[in-house]
Every structure is written in structure tokens, then in C-alpha cells.
Amino acid sequence: MAWSNDYLHILIRLVLAGLMGGIIGLEREVNNHPAGLRTNILVSLGSALIMLLSIYGFQDYYNAGDNMRLDPQRLPAQVVSGIGFLGAGTILRHGFTVTGLTTAATIWVVSGIGLAIGAGFYLGGILTTLFVLISLMILAKLDTLVIKKRQLVEIRVNVIDTPGKLAEIASIFGQRKINVKGVTMHDEDKESGEPPCVSINFLVRMPKNENIPLVIDTIKQIQGVKEVHYGKNNE
Known part of the structure; x- marks a missing residue:
């Protein structure tokens, strides 16, 4: 049953969400970026928890009557918009130069990964984590070696x-x-x-x-x- 309170599934989703956020956060930590290992783990775990809450947290109200309407998408939607405030805190301006945009985007993506895994969309969350790592590690080196920025x-x-x-x-x-x-x-x-x-x-x-x-x-x-x-x- 889609709304059964399966504690094992909840545990797996939280652990996997923390793992995916930790993998991305480790890359940020190694390269001395503002939002590192702990920040990305917390963002991913928090997003997964809110998604789980929206799915499992209101089961008692589903049979409360015809006048009770619940939308499990509302809480996750607030994560997508609210995470922007956290990301904005990593963006800094030094004179004409703006830094932290990649870190802010990474936090936003990590929140999406947490939501996906919290909803049980494991494949999407894992593949997105892989693509994020490719973007942050491999493409960054390609940018330095091939594009040769001025x-x-x-x-x-x-x-x-x-x-x-x-x-x-x-x-x-x-x-x-x-x-x-x-x-x-x-x-x-x-x-x-x-x-x-x-x-x-x-x-x-x-x-x-x-x-x-x-x-x-x-x-x-x-x-x-x-x-x-x-x-x-x-x-």
C-alpha cells in the first residue's frame, strides 16, 4: 500500500539521501568551497525528511471525511523555493567578481536529490548525484585544460x-x-x-x-x- 508506514523504507531513504548529499559535499569540502560535507548532508536529509513527512505524516487524516483535502506536494514545493535563501548566503561579491554561484546551485540540486529519494525515486536521485559529480569534477578540469579561460x-x-x-x-x-x-x-x-x-x-x-x-x-x-x-x- 502506497501510504503504509514502512519504517524500513523510511530508514533506507534517509540513509541514502544522507549518502548522496555526503558524496557531493565531500567534493565541495575537498575543494575548499563554503558549503561542504555537513551542509550538503543536512540539506539532503532535511529535504528527504520533509518529503517523507508529506507522504507518511498525515495518514490519519486521509479517511477523515470528504471535506478533508490533503496535497502531499505542498511541503516539497516549499523546499524548492525556500532552499534559495540558503543558497543566496553562499554567493559573495568581491568588487566586480561574483563567487559562490556553483555552490548555490549545488545546494539547490542536493535538495532536489533529497526530495527524490524521500519520495522513493531512487534511480533519479542516484543518477542526478552522478551527473552532479561529473559536472563538478570532470567538467571543471576540462574547463581548465581545454577552454583555458582568460x-x-x-x-x-x-x-x-x-x-x-x-x-x-x-x-x-x-x-x-x-x-x-x-x-x-x-x-x-x-x-x-x-x-x-x-x-x-x-x-x-x-x-x-x-x-x-x-x-x-x-x-x-x-x-x-x-x-x-x-x-x-x-x-
């Missing part, structure tokens, strides 16, 4: 605030085929007797074989440039 670099230029400096720096980027992804500017604190200065922050995408120190030295040669700092960041 570098994102943040360059901060402190320059005397005179007209045309932004255009001069941008022309250097254009000559070297460096793609500017974003620009922000803010005034620097001026010391007594010093000319006003501005800090210009560029997020640029460097071609694979570009010599970054050479680009920085070229910018430093612009009249009025006081300091140039940069930091690498891969997409």
Missing part, C-alpha cells in the same frame, strides 16, 4: 585628477586588445598642498598571453599617474 584582473590607478586621463588609460587597453568589463571611480583624500587625485578601478579581461607587468609599466608612464595596483582573479 584572466580577469582588477587594476587600480591613482592619478592626478585632470581631464583625459581615463581616455589615455583606456587607449592602452584598446591597443593591447584588453577587454574592459567595468570601471568605477572615486576621489582620493587630498593632503595639504597636493593636487586632487582620483582612484580609477578597472576590471579587465586579459588575453591569455598578455604580459600584465608590462601593461602596468605602460600605465605608469602616463603623466600624472602616481600608483598602479593589480590583482588576478579567474572567472
Whole structure:
């Protein structure tokens, strides 16, 4: 009977859900990502428990009368939407760079795996776990070795605030085929007797074989440039 309270099945589903979440979480833990082993196990177990609750938790009410209507899909539906708040906590922004999107997506998928196993859809949950591992491990290496992503670099230029400096720096980027992804500017604190200065922050995408120190030295040669700092960041 579909609604029989089979304790062995409940145990198997919870253990399997925890195992699937743990396998994915271990990969995240080994690679030093925010949501690791414990987080993914808890997400998968919690999702499986809520699915089991929606299936087995209200059996006494099914024969309560014609006026009693129950929908076992409502609780799992809240997991799908509610897990987004947990995933959002792993997304961080550093300047122009956003990190944690893959971790947030992983948490969302792990919750789906837990729901599937909690509902007894073992094959779907196990196959999804396998595909997630392929995506996180094998495709990540393929992305590094074959696609060879170009570098994102943040360059901060402190320059005397005179007209045309932004255009001069941008022309250097254009000559070297460096793609500017974003620009922000803010005034620097001026010391007594010093000319006003501005800090210009560029997020640029460097071609694979570009010599970054050479680009920085070229910018430093612009009249009025006081300091140039940069930091690498891969997409």
C-alpha cells in the first residue's frame, strides 16, 4: 500500500539521501568551497525528511471525511523555493567578481536529490548525484585544460585628477586588445598642498598571453599617474 508506514523504507531513504548529499559535499569540502560535507548532508536529509513527512505524516487524516483535502506536494514545493535563501548566503561579491554561484546551485540540486529519494525515486536521485559529480569534477578540469579561460584582473590607478586621463588609460587597453568589463571611480583624500587625485578601478579581461607587468609599466608612464595596483582573479 502506497501510504503504509514502512519504517524500513523510511530508514533506507534517509540513509541514502544522507549518502548522496555526503558524496557531493565531500567534493565541495575537498575543494575548499563554503558549503561542504555537513551542509550538503543536512540539506539532503532535511529535504528527504520533509518529503517523507508529506507522504507518511498525515495518514490519519486521509479517511477523515470528504471535506478533508490533503496535497502531499505542498511541503516539497516549499523546499524548492525556500532552499534559495540558503543558497543566496553562499554567493559573495568581491568588487566586480561574483563567487559562490556553483555552490548555490549545488545546494539547490542536493535538495532536489533529497526530495527524490524521500519520495522513493531512487534511480533519479542516484543518477542526478552522478551527473552532479561529473559536472563538478570532470567538467571543471576540462574547463581548465581545454577552454583555458582568460584572466580577469582588477587594476587600480591613482592619478592626478585632470581631464583625459581615463581616455589615455583606456587607449592602452584598446591597443593591447584588453577587454574592459567595468570601471568605477572615486576621489582620493587630498593632503595639504597636493593636487586632487582620483582612484580609477578597472576590471579587465586579459588575453591569455598578455604580459600584465608590462601593461602596468605602460600605465605608469602616463603623466600624472602616481600608483598602479593589480590583482588576478579567474572567472
